[in-house]
Amino acid sequence: MDYQTIIAVEKDAVGYLTFNRPKQLNSFNEVMHKEVSQVLKAWSKDQNIRTVVISAEGRGFCAGQDLNDRVVDPNADAPDLGLSIEKYYNPLIKLITEMPKPVICAVNGVAAGAGANIALACDIVLAAKSATFIQAFCRLGLVPDSGGTWFLPRLVGRAQAMGLALLGDKIPAEQAVQLGMIWRTVDDEQLKVEAEKMASHLAKQPTYGLSLIKKAIHASAHNNLDDQLILERDLQRLAGRSSDYKEGVQAFMHKRTPEYKGC
Amino acid sequence: MDYLKTSLVKVGVMLIELNRPEKRNALNNATLQELVDVLHSIDLDLAVKTVVITGNTQCFAAGADLNELAQLDVVSIQQDQRPLLWKKIDEFSKPIIIAVNGFALGAGFELALHGDIILTGENAQFALPEIGLGMLPGAGGTQRLARLVGQQLAMRWAMTGELISAEMAQQYGISSQICPTALTVEYAIELAGKIAKQAPLAIRVIKQSLKSIHEVTLSQGLKLERQHFVWLAATQDRQEGINAFLEKRKPEFRGV
Numbered sequence: 001m002d003y004q005t006i007i008a009v010e011k012d013a014v015g016y017l018t019f020n021r022p023k024q025l026n027s028f029n030e031v032m033h034k035e036v037s038q039v040l041k042a043w044s045k046d047q048n049i050r051t052v053v054i055s056a057e058g059r060g061f062c063a064g065q066d067l068n069d070r071v072v073d074p075n076a077d078a079p080d081l082g083l084s085i086e087k088y089y090n091p092l093i094k095l096i097t098e099m100p101k102p103v104i105c106a107v108n109g110v111a112a113g114a115g116a117n118i119a120l121a122c123d124i125v126l127a128a129k130s131a132t133f134i135q136a137f138c139r140l141g142l143v144p145d146s147g148g149t150w151f152l153p154r155l156v157g158r159a160q161a162m163g164l165a166l167l168g169d170k171i172p173a174e175q176a177v178q179l180g181m182i183w184r185t186v187d188d189e190q191l192k193v194e195a196e197k198m199a200s201h202l203a204k205q206p207t208y209g210l211s212l213i214k215k216a217i218h219a220s221a222h223n224n225l226d227d228q229l230i231l232e233r234d235l236q237r238l239a240g241r242s243s244d245y246k247e248g249v250q251a252f253m254h255k256r257t258p259e260y261k262g263c
Numbered sequence: 264m265d266y267l268k269t270s271l272v273k274v275g276v277m278l279i280e281l282n283r284p285e286k287r288n289a290l291n292n293a294t295l296q297e298l299v300d301v302l303h304s305i306d307l308d309l310a311v312k313t314v315v316i317t318g319n320t321q322c323f324a325a326g327a328d329l330n331e332l333a334q335l336d337v338v339s340i341q342q343d344q345r346p347l348l349w350k351k352i353d354e355f356s357k358p359i360i361i362a363v364n365g366f367a368l369g370a371g372f373e374l375a376l377h378g379d380i381i382l383t384g385e386n387a388q389f390a391l392p393e394i395g396l397g398m399l400p401g402a403g404g405t406q407r408l409a410r411l412v413g414q415q416l417a418m419r420w421a422m423t424g425e426l427i428s429a430e431m432a433q434q435y436g437i438s439s440q441i442c443p444t445a446l447t448v449e450y451a452i453e454l455a456g457k458i459a460k461q462a463p464l465a466i467r468v469i470k471q472s473l474k475s476i477h478e479v480t481l482s483q484g485l486k487l488e489r490q491h492f493v494w495l496a497a498t499q500d501r502q503e504g505i506n507a508f509l510e511k512r513k514p515e516f517r518g519v
Contacts, residue, residue, distance in 0.1 A: 234443045 005032035007057070008039045013050040013203040013262075014196075015043040022058025025110065027066035033088040040095045050203040050262050052099060053195050054122060055106035061131065064113025064146075085145050089114055093147045096121045097218055100211035101262075102202045106195035107131045107173070107182070117146035120155065123214060124198065125182035127173035128191045133181065138168040154221055155181050206244035207262030266294040269301055272452050275312035275459030277305055281324055288318045290370045291328035295348040302355045309518060312459035312466070314355075315451045316378065317362040320444055324371025326392070349402045352377050356467055358458050362451035363387045364444050373402040376411070379470060381437060382451045383429045384444030389437065392424040410477050411436055462500035463518040 001008065007018040017039055019026035028036075043049045056062055070079060096103050096118070105122035112134040119125050119133070135152070137144045144152070144165050152161035156179045164171065173185045186194045202210070212235040220228050239245055244260045251258035268280040279301060281288040288294075298316075305311045318324055335343065352374075361378030365386055372389045375381055391400045391408070399405060400421060409417035412435045420427060432438045442450045458466060468491035475487055495501050500516045507514035 231443075234446055238443060238445055 003035045003039075005029070006035045006039065010049060012200060013048060014199040015039070015046075015049040015052045016199075017043075017052065017054050019054075019056040019062055021066075022056075022060070024066055024068075025060035025063035025112075026056045026058065026115070027063040028088070028114065029066045029069050030088070032066075033084075033092065037088070037092060037095065040092075040099065043101075044095065044099050047262065050101055050205075050207040051199045052101060052103045053106060053199045054096075054103065054118075055192070055195060056108055058109070060109040060115075061107045061111040062115025062118060063110065064115040064136065081142070089146045092118065093121045097147075100214075101207050102210055102214070104195055104199055104202070106191050107133075108188075108191055110134065110170075112136045113144075114146040114148075117144060117148040117151060120151040120181065121147050126191065126195055126198070127176065127182055127185050128188040129173055129185050130188050131173040131185075133171045133173070133176050135165045135168050138166055150221075152181075155179070204260060206242065206248065206260045208242050209239050209244060212239050264297060264301075266291075267297050267301060271311070272315075273456045273459070275310065276452055276455040277311045277314050278448070278452060279314060279316045281316070281318045284319055284322075286328070287322045287325035287366070288371065289326055289328045290324050290374060291331050292345060292348070295345065295352075299348050299351045302352060306356055311357070312463055313358045313360060313455040315360045315362055315448070315455045316374070317448050317451065318364065318367075318371075320384070320386075321365040322371075323361075323363040323365060323367040323387070324374055325366050326369030326371055329396075345402070349373075349377070353403075356470070357463075358455070358466060358470060360451045360455045360458075362447045363389075363438070364447050366390075368392055369400065369404075370402055373400060373404045373407070376403060376407040376437075379473075380439055380454065381432075382440045382442060382447055382454065383432055383438045384442055384447040385429050386444045387429040387432065387438075387441075389427040389432055390424055391421050394422055395424050408437075460516070462498070462504060462514075462516040464498050464500060465495055468495060 003020075005019070005021050007016075007020050009016040009018075017036065019032070019036075021027065021029075021032065040052070043052055065084070070081075102124065103122045105119045105125045107119050107125060107127040108131060109128065110132050111119050113136045116133045116135060135144050135148060137148070143149065149161075149165065152164060155161075156164070160179055163169075171179070171181075173182070176182045177184055216228070216231060216235055219231055223231060243263055244258075247260060248258050266281065266283045268282045270278050272278045279298065281290075281294065283289065283291075283294060302314070305314060358380070359378040361375045361381045362383075363375055363381060364384035365388070367375045367387065367389045369390070369392055372391060375389070391404050393400050393404070400408075405417065405421055408420065416435060419425065427437070429438070429441045433441050440450070472484070472488050472491055475484055479487065499519045500514075503516060504514045
């Protein structure tokens with residue numbers, strides 16, 4: 001299918017979603033929101049897609065909201081920024097975090113504002129060494145959205161989260177790794193290759209089990225230990241009934257490589 | 264049986280599944296009548312101790328049957344059998360565990376509120392959407408919900424039809440447990456099995472005592488509780504329970 005603002009490719013059980021507004025540093029407008037959401041929703045349900053990769057065209061990853069969509073007339077009433085958050089950004093973050101399969105993000109360049117936080121919502125973030133992360137919101141008098149104020153303190157701790165969100169400095173990818181914000185960096189020219197390599201590995205893994213891991217880790221943010229132990233019991237009970245678990249045990253006993261189907 | 268599936272899933276536990284998936288388990292009169300008939304036969308069957316009622320993974324019950332409702336004018340609504348059917352469900356003497364996955368809307372929500380214990384899946388969503396149709400909940404929705412969650416939330420939910428998530432339902436005391444959706448029915452059956460092993464006569468008066476809290480004053484309720492307490496002293500199961508405890512063994516209750 002053809003899209004105006006993104007490229008969506010399905011290959012070997014991996015869904016590749018590429019932001020494609022390079023001239024605007026892949027910032028989001030309404031069309032892009034709709035297209036991204038349509039693709040992610042479809043892949044979320046599609047059993048044949050077992051890993052999703054989010055990346056971008058051009059030199060930037062995503063500059064967040066396209067401010068051309070939000071020209072503020074000084075004489076008009078204040079805009080309701082909550083509307084686009086409610087309608088687009090929040091559902092997008094939920095689509096990523098509730099996707100029952102791994103979502104890899106390959107950050108090729110600057111990830112600013114909502115662009116940075118969309119990356120942080122993904123399960124594994126790879127970044128080119130030249131990529132940067134900016135919590136740009138504070139510079140405009142705004143609050144980090146798209147889950148920023150939720151992800152940051154959980155990823156890097158309150159002290160670093162405050163520094164990042166209140167100062168809005170540009171953080172190089174290497175520092176983002178040191179802070180625990182992202183998984184790791186790779187050489188710029190290797191980013192695409194490494195992301196594909198990781199995706200094709202994950203797409204052959206027990207997808208259902210991976211989706212339960214993802215669920216458990218997300219739930220840990222609001223569960224106490226007792227609740228989390230109960231959840232682990234429940235999820236393990238489900239995982240133990242999957243055909244992939246059977247296959248995994250069989251393969252181990254027979255010393256062969258398991259062939260997982262994702263269910 | 265057209266709209267229900269029943270199965271004895273465990274010793275003493277009857278599972279009743281609403282089974283009208285093409286209508287999202289809409290509760291038409293025929294379904295309710297079937298449910299009443301099944302419950303009536305279970306009430307007489309000493310082998311069944313508890314009941315689990317559920318729908319399917321996507322939907323518990325999406326409300327009443329609107330086609331049926333639309334045909335009723337003020338006179339035929341007066342003569343409608345439905346209030347009688349609901350009353351019979353309310354009068355069922357054994358514990359009802361409700362397992363809600365997906366939507367429990369309108370009459371579906373009200374059916375759930377007829378249960379004694381509600382378990383939900385993570386995907387459960389409750390609502391009273393009658394207001395959107397220019398109606399009000401007509402099977403105890405305003406009454407039972409307000410008694411569970413208080414006037415503020417009941418007013419709001421009845422006047423807006425807003426969806427109530429599984430988390431909210433648990434937080435406000437509509438349900439007692441959230442389960443992974445795939446395990447809700449299993450856990451409900453497990454719970455029902457636990458209750459089925461208890462002394463049936465004690466379970467019966469516990470249900471009566473607890474249901475009476477909305478009917479009587481505290482002092483009347485305390486009197487009723489005391490009467491039940493005294494009455495149980497005449498049962499053999501009570502003796503068995505105490506003996507088993509003192510002899511450090513598992514009791515064997517016989518319902519006598």
